[in-house]
Amino acid sequence: MDIVYAFEPDLSAEEFRDVLVASTLSARRPAKDLGRLERMLRQANIVATARDGAKLVGISRAITDFSYCCYLSDLAVDAAYQRRGIGRRLIEATQAQAGPQTTLILLSAPAAESYYPKIGMKRHESCWIIPRTV
Known part of the structure; x- marks a missing residue:
């Protein structure tokens, strides 16, 4: 397995959707709304990827101020590639x-x-959220 890791700020919404589906994370993401996925990608500060050849097999999408906090919003690894350290490497990157x-x-x-x-x-036990309404 020769997985290549990179930062891809211009990743396509279609590839993002495909890895969400392959990882099962699509059940908790708006995978059918390509426009929304596109906005999610374009507004992220960090889009780290893992590829097996041309195939996207993992992604880490994060929002950060590069000074104090970094919210890793999406970590998705194709189910066929899980348990190989890809998620850990994406988090580290x-x-x-x-x-x-x-x-x-x-x-x-x-x-x-x-x-x-x-x-x-x-x-961390004290996380609080206001859920999405849509």
């Missing part, structure tokens, strides 16, 4: 790009909650 002064923040999908402690992330 995102954190490195955001900078050492930032705290990386991630809200886990329910199915992935047991993954993050295994790679050294710490649980």
